[in-house]
Amino acid sequence: MTARTDTRVRSISHRSLVDRVTEELQRAILNGDIAPGSTISIVELCKEFDVSHIPVREALRRLESEGVVSLRPGRSAVVASLSADDLSNIYSLRKLIEADLVVKATPRLDAATLERADAAMKEYATIEREASRLAAAHHAFHAAFLDDVLGTADRRVLELLWTSSDRYLHLLLSDLDKGPEKTQARIDEHQELLELARAGRTEELRDAWVAHLDSSEQALLQALAARDK
Ligand SMILES: [Zn+2]
Structure with missing residues (x-):
């Protein structure tokens, strides 16, 4: 199968990878393994998950829409503090x-x-x-x-x-x-x-x-x- 970059929707396998990365990040943030207020490096996350930066960025974007993290310019995100x-x-x-x-x-x-x-x-x-x-x-x-x-x-x-x-x-x-x-x-x-x-x-x-x-x-x-x- 030829890889297409102009498809309207992304493949399911990509979506489910994003789901899994999102779920795991959410779990780690909710139980405090990744502490409130801490900085997450996208490069490090890619290594830990053994995936490319695309699903990691997408997962972080989702968590950003829930107010859980804020993406920073460059390659990091900050976990929301508790206040x-x-x-x-x-x-x-x-x-x-x-x-x-x-x-x-x-x-x-x-x-x-x-x-x-x-x-x-x-x-x-x-x-x-x-x-x-x-x-x-x-x-x-x-x-x-x-x-x-x-x-x-x-x-x-x-x-x-x-x-x-x-x-x-x-x-x-x-x-x-x-x-x-x-x-x-x-x-x-x-x-x-x-x-x-x-x-x-x-x-x-x-x-x-x-x-x-x-x-x-x-x-x-x-x-x-x-x-x-
Ligand atoms: Zn109640």
Whole structure:
């Protein structure tokens, strides 16, 4: 087969290579193997992955669109730092957008959706230390409520905000207060959201949802301050 450079789309094998590089970089950044604020050399990454610079650059571009890294002129990228301002900014946007969506979503919640949220919450309650499973179950819980009312733009913006807050959760999990009381309090907050949804109490659900985002933000800010000490 002759190599063509003028094709409209790239071959699947190239795409899946980019997927794999993106996934691996994301994993290394989320678990702190590549530290926040550190510089990544594209040349070194190519050596470590044993691939050309094309998939590495493409992977970094994707991560840049998620706010995880910034590409620098030349051959490097910088991993986004964790900061209290950034964290508060993410949460204030989430409160604005999600409060509005919860009001829209509540009257439409059916038994199957609430069942999905309930299953996600039960799973969430059993996970202690595995950040990616914890984040996935937590994400599934909140997404179950909002899925039906998300427009394309809402979804894009929320995914970005969720990914950004998940990064804080991943990196700060070991610093979060994991005492039994705190853990139970977090499960109770989700349980309360579910009960308000079952009862169709829209306004109370909205307020509890915002209060829940507030307490998640406070817990992460405390963990961030403890880590910086
Ligand atoms: Zn939650």
